[in-house]
Amino acid sequence: MSKVAIVGYGLTKFSKDDFKIESVLINATKNLFDSTSNLNQKDIDAVLVSTNNNSKYLSAILSEMMGIQPKIAHSVESLCNSGTNSIVAAYSYIVSGLAELVLISGAEKYDSPGQILEWDKLRGQFKHPIFWASIFSKSYKRKYSITDEDIALVSVKNHKQSKNNPNAFSQISVSVNDVLNSKKLTDDLRLLDCSRPCTGGASILLASENIYKKFTDDPIWITGIGQKTTSASFTKxxxxHTMESTKQAALSAFQMSKQNPNNIDVVEVHDAFSVCEPMALDSIGFTKLGEGMKMVKEVYLTENSKINPRGGLIGSGHPLGATGIAQTIEITQQLQSKAGKRQVDNANVGLIHNMSAAATSSTVLVLEN
Amino acid sequence: MNFESELKKGNFLISECIHCKIIVWPPSEFCNQCLNENSWRKCSRKGKIIEFSKQKETYFCVAEFEKSIKIMGEIVSGEPKIAGQIYIVDCGIVNENYFLKMRVLE
Structure with a gap:
C-alpha cells in the first residue's frame, strides 16, 4: 500500500468570535498556504471540508475562494470526529490513486448545531452533552473509586498546557479548587470539567509518497488508522465507564501501524469532558482499565506534557469540525520537533484519539516521523 | 401502531421482531437484523437503574427495561440506587423530546 504524508498545516485562533464559517475555512487555509513551500493551487486534487455547520457546498466555496479547481470536493460530517473522518477519507483517496494531494479544512462556529444530536430521543429531555458526561463521570468514579478531586486534575493539567498554545481558547491557570468550585452543572460535572464550544479552523495537507518532497523535508506519515462506530444512541x-468504540479503533490502529501503546511518545485524546481523558487512556490501552487517572497524575507531577500537550479540548476549546484536524496538527508538530514551548522530548511516534456522541464512534490515528 | 403516537397517549411500547425473537431498540418499524417488519407491544413499566446523577433537585438516570433496552428519564420520587427497581409513572412527548417519569420502588 502506498504511503500518505502530512506535508502542511494551518490554524486559526480558537475564540468566541462570530465569524462566518466560510471566513474561518479561508483563514485556516490561507495560513496553510503561507507556511507550506512550493504549494500551487493546481497541485490540489481534492478539497474536503469538515464541519457540522448548516451552510452548504462549503468545499466548492473554499476551493473557489482559494483559486482551486479540484477533481473531488465535498464535506464530511460525523459530529465531533468529523475532522479525523475527513483525514481518513483523504488518506483513502490518495491510497486508491484518485488523488495525490488533498487539502482538508475543518471549521466550526461557537453555536454549532453539532453540539446536540436531536435524533437521539432515547436521551429523553436530557439531550445536552452534559448529561451523558455526568453519567460517564458518575459511572467511572463509582467503578474505580475515583473522586471529583482526582478528575479535576485533568482540567488543571490541560488548562496549564494550553497556556503554551497561542491558538488556544483558554489562557488561564486553574487549580483543583477552582474546578471543584466552578459552576455546578450536575452533581457529577462542573463547568471547568467541560470543553467549550468555540469558533475555530484547522487545515491540513496530505500528499502521496510520489510528491511529498515538493512541499517538505520533514514529512509525518500516517501509519495507523482505526475506526469503529458501535451505535448512534448514547444509551446503547x-x-x-469505558469506551468500546475507542478500544476497537485503537486495536485496529495499532495493528495497522505495528505499534503498541508503549511506543507512543505523545498523544492527543478527546477530553470533551475531564472524565473522558482517563477513560480514553484506559480504552486505548495505555493503562489497565481504571488506571487512567494514575497516568494523568504521574505526567502532571513530573511536568511531562505528553498527554494533550496543546491543552486538549478543555484548554484549547472544541470547534467540533476542526478538533480532530487540530489534534493531528499538534502531533505532527510534535513529531517534527516544531511544537515550541509545548515540545515533548524525543517524540517519534504519536497518537490521536477523536470521538463522537458519547464515544458511540471513535477514530484513532498513529503518526510517525 | 406508531411508537410516538402511542407515547403521546402515555403508552410506552417496544418494537419486537417475531422472526429474530429480539427487541429492536431504538423503536423502529423494521428489525435491524432481518429487516422484516417489527411488531409492537407494551413494555413492562418496571425496570432497573443502571446509572444516575442529579441536576439541582432532579435525579436523572439511565434505566433498563425488560433486561434489554435502555432509556434516560427523570426520577420523580424516591432515592435512586444502582440496580434499584423503578416504575414508569408517566411518559409522553414534550417539545419533540420523549419524557419518562419514574418512581423508585422500595
Missing amino acids: NLAF
Whole structure:
C-alpha cells in the first residue's frame, strides 16, 4: 500500500468570535498556504471540508475562494470526529490513486448545531452533552473509586498546557479548587470539567509518497488508522465507564501501524469532558482499565506534557469540525520537533484519539516521523 | 401502531421482531437484523437503574427495561440506587423530546 504524508498545516485562533464559517475555512487555509513551500493551487486534487455547520457546498466555496479547481470536493460530517473522518477519507483517496494531494479544512462556529444530536430521543429531555458526561463521570468514579478531586486534575493539567498554545481558547491557570468550585452543572460535572464550544479552523495537507518532497523535508506519515462506530444512541453503550468504540479503533490502529501503546511518545485524546481523558487512556490501552487517572497524575507531577500537550479540548476549546484536524496538527508538530514551548522530548511516534456522541464512534490515528 | 403516537397517549411500547425473537431498540418499524417488519407491544413499566446523577433537585438516570433496552428519564420520587427497581409513572412527548417519569420502588 502506498504511503500518505502530512506535508502542511494551518490554524486559526480558537475564540468566541462570530465569524462566518466560510471566513474561518479561508483563514485556516490561507495560513496553510503561507507556511507550506512550493504549494500551487493546481497541485490540489481534492478539497474536503469538515464541519457540522448548516451552510452548504462549503468545499466548492473554499476551493473557489482559494483559486482551486479540484477533481473531488465535498464535506464530511460525523459530529465531533468529523475532522479525523475527513483525514481518513483523504488518506483513502490518495491510497486508491484518485488523488495525490488533498487539502482538508475543518471549521466550526461557537453555536454549532453539532453540539446536540436531536435524533437521539432515547436521551429523553436530557439531550445536552452534559448529561451523558455526568453519567460517564458518575459511572467511572463509582467503578474505580475515583473522586471529583482526582478528575479535576485533568482540567488543571490541560488548562496549564494550553497556556503554551497561542491558538488556544483558554489562557488561564486553574487549580483543583477552582474546578471543584466552578459552576455546578450536575452533581457529577462542573463547568471547568467541560470543553467549550468555540469558533475555530484547522487545515491540513496530505500528499502521496510520489510528491511529498515538493512541499517538505520533514514529512509525518500516517501509519495507523482505526475506526469503529458501535451505535448512534448514547444509551446503547454497553457500559458507561469505558469506551468500546475507542478500544476497537485503537486495536485496529495499532495493528495497522505495528505499534503498541508503549511506543507512543505523545498523544492527543478527546477530553470533551475531564472524565473522558482517563477513560480514553484506559480504552486505548495505555493503562489497565481504571488506571487512567494514575497516568494523568504521574505526567502532571513530573511536568511531562505528553498527554494533550496543546491543552486538549478543555484548554484549547472544541470547534467540533476542526478538533480532530487540530489534534493531528499538534502531533505532527510534535513529531517534527516544531511544537515550541509545548515540545515533548524525543517524540517519534504519536497518537490521536477523536470521538463522537458519547464515544458511540471513535477514530484513532498513529503518526510517525 | 406508531411508537410516538402511542407515547403521546402515555403508552410506552417496544418494537419486537417475531422472526429474530429480539427487541429492536431504538423503536423502529423494521428489525435491524432481518429487516422484516417489527411488531409492537407494551413494555413492562418496571425496570432497573443502571446509572444516575442529579441536576439541582432532579435525579436523572439511565434505566433498563425488560433486561434489554435502555432509556434516560427523570426520577420523580424516591432515592435512586444502582440496580434499584423503578416504575414508569408517566411518559409522553414534550417539545419533540420523549419524557419518562419514574418512581423508585422500595
